[in-house]
Amino acid sequence: MSKLLFTLLPLSALLFLLTLFSFNNFRPTFFENYSNSPRKIHVYRHVQIAKSTCEGTLYPDLCVSTVAAFPELRRKTLPEIISGTINVTMKEVRASASNCSSLRRKLMKKLAPLDLQALDDCLELFSDTVGELKRILAELSAGNSPEKYYDDLQTLLSGAMTNQDTCLDGFAYSKNNTRQLIQGRLKRITKHMSNSLAMVKKLKKRSKKKPGHGEEFPEYGQMKDGYPTWLKKNDRRLLQTAANETKYDLVVAQDGSGNFTTINEALDAAPNNSDTRFVIYIKGGAYYEYIEVVRKKTMIMFLGDGIGKTLIKGNRSVVDGWTTFRSSTVAVLGNGFIAKGITFENYAGPSKHQAVALRSGADFSAFYQCSFVAYQDTLYVHSLRQFYRECDIYGTIDFIFGNAAVVFQNSNLYARRPNDNQRNIFTAQGREDPNQNTGISILNCKVAAAADLIPVLSQFRTFLGRPWKQYSRTVFMYSKMENVVDPQGWLEWNGSFALDTLYYGEYMNRGPGSNTSARVTWPGYRVINSSTEASQFTVANFIQGNQWLPATAIPFYPNLTAISAI
Numbered sequence: 001m002s003k004l005l006f007t008l009l010p011l012s013a014l015l016f017l018l019t020l021f022s023f024n025n026f027r028p029t030f031f032e033n034y035s036n037s038p039r040k041i042h043v044y045r046h047v048q049i050a051k052s053t054c055e056g057t058l059y060p061d062l063c064v065s066t067v068a069a070f071p072e073l074r075r076k077t078l079p080e081i082i083s084g085t086i087n088v089t090m091k092e093v094r095a096s097a098s099n100c101s102s103l104r105r106k107l108m109k110k111l112a113p114l115d116l117q118a119l120d121d122c123l124e125l126f127s128d129t130v131g132e133l134k135r136i137l138a139e140l141s142a143g144n145s146p147e148k149y150y151d152d153l154q155t156l157l158s159g160a161m162t163n164q165d166t167c168l169d170g171f172a173y174s175k176n177n178t179r180q181l182i183q184g185r186l187k188r189i190t191k192h193m194s195n196s197l198a199m200v201k202k203l204k205k206r207s208k209k210k211p212g213h214g215e216e217f218p219e220y221g222q223m224k225d226g227y228p229t230w231l232k233k234n235d236r237r238l239l240q241t242a243a244n245e246t247k248y249d250l251v252v253a254q255d256g257s258g259n260f261t262t263i264n265e266a267l268d269a270a271p272n273n274s275d276t277r278f279v280i281y282i283k284g285g286a287y288y289e290y291i292e293v294v295r296k297k298t299m300i301m302f303l304g305d306g307i308g309k310t311l312i313k314g315n316r317s318v319v320d321g322w323t324t325f326r327s328s329t330v331a332v333l334g335n336g337f338i339a340k341g342i343t344f345e346n347y348a349g350p351s352k353h354q355a356v357a358l359r360s361g362a363d364f365s366a367f368y369q370c371s372f373v374a375y376q377d378t379l380y381v382h383s384l385r386q387f388y389r390e391c392d393i394y395g396t397i398d399f400i401f402g403n404a405a406v407v408f409q410n411s412n413l414y415a416r417r418p419n420d421n422q423r424n425i426f427t428a429q430g431r432e433d434p435n436q437n438t439g440i441s442i443l444n445c446k447v448a449a450a451a452d453l454i455p456v457l458s459q460f461r462t463f464l465g466r467p468w469k470q471y472s473r474t475v476f477m478y479s480k481m482e483n484v485v486d487p488q489g490w491l492e493w494n495g496s497f498a499l500d501t502l503y504y505g506e507y508m509n510r511g512p513g514s515n516t517s518a519r520v521t522w523p524g525y526r527v528i529n530s531s532t533e534a535s536q537f538t539v540a541n542f543i544q545g546n547q548w549l550p551a552t553a554i555p556f557y558p559n560l561t562a563i564s565a566i
Helices: 003-008 011-023 039-053 060-067 078-106 113-140 146-169 178-206 233-240 263-269 454-459 531-535 560-564
Strands: 220-224 250-252 278-282 285-287 291-293 300-304 310-314 330-332 338-340 343-346 358-360 365-368 371-373 379-381 385-389 392-395 400-402 405-409 412-415 424-429 439-443 446-449 462-465 473-477 503-507 525-527 543-545
Touching (some): 039 060, 060 178, 078 178, 233 300, 233 338, 250 263, 263 278, 263 291, 405 543, 424 473, 462 473, 462 503, 503 531
Parallel strands (some): 310 343, 330 358, 338 365, 343 371, 365 385, 371 392, 379 400, 385 405, 412 446, 424 462, 439 473, 473 503, 503 525
16 A cells, blocks of 8 residues: 555545455554554554644644554654654655646746746745755754754744745736646645644643743744844844944945945855855945845845945836746845845836835844835745844835744834825735744834825825735734824725734834724734733744844844833
């Protein structure tokens, strides 16, 4: 009996066949040989182990049929079972990649350019997914105790799930049936990852809760001295030092006074897979380039001369034939990326629909004293853990969006003037599974109208967010909300979609736009009254910030106490 057959069978059919095999003296190779028990009991125990392991998953039939196919199941630990599920998932991701490549090759002359580009996006996202799944397997096989790798497992699985959804989103404007040809495989992959996330959650239950962590959202990380701890001490110094006092590895200058005249040339010259910080100083000027910091370009820092002085500009948009994913002026995927003193801009305009200034899918990425300027979909916080401090974000529709675990501190969110038939929405968060550790946390920020919106403020409604995906999660805390915010606060995406599964919260905000008396009454919306609940969304608890931010030298508040003292 092949493992593939077991994987495809529903639970009821699997139980029937296993029982039938036991009565016919058939012993599958993956059953443990109990010398003193009938083979029927072997089968029953095997399936019971699978059912117990899969308890609490959202897709239990798929989970049980997958887990029951593993040999010597009784001897396997929970991390080993999760590893087995990840291996199955990785094979299916590779099969989907092969399928997309085949479709692209066979239908190249028939498909529209947008479909071909969306397939290219999928192939890149599948490659990213395989990389993330390999990191998960490495963590699970490292022999660490569960509390040491739990946060990383949640983050990587959440990111890998997001990749599949992003692939399908690329076909949103397609006039062909290309999406239908690939979505079945992708939905199955997403279900495997969802089941793995649910099993990973059991690892946390087995471990002791770490001091200072909230019950539900320990994923972003601890804070120390105002930074997530994943920012190392040397990186903190870099961010705190003036540009003209910083030691650079390479200099980009349009006037020829540096090593290169373009950013892409400098990035190409940077080392691959580095464990140490590599600083590229970009002198003042407007750089009309499209930049992708690929995954192998790790630990890169872009250092500019300041907001409005060093600018990276582009104008790709969905209207002009780009997918949202590919429309970004700058895309960052290499882990540990830092930017300071740079303006990222997409100047396509409000009529060009989705047009991204910056997309980040880099784990432990941080942005300090930067600005992000566009209209619809300005800042794509795509996936993994991110931090933004003292930044300015300008836009109109859904202009902070994505499915990262991301914290904004001491930043300014400016709604711009949209087209006459449009409304402004600050956020559109894309959490699609209740076990994902993702969300948007906005702390001690200013929520305001940009200069072009102020004269016509009464003509446009502006909302804090709307639910892009089923389990959308966004919180505003200790922020100053000016009168740009509509009294309703939040906007539906499509009828009643996600209104009972989202998590939208407001805590101790101030200003005329913070009045919650006329807010929506959705089941998923709440005015947070508990500091314990609010603390779940701090840098310390939400993005493991104390572990990585100290190295970047970006100042940050680890918890609510520091923020409330401002």
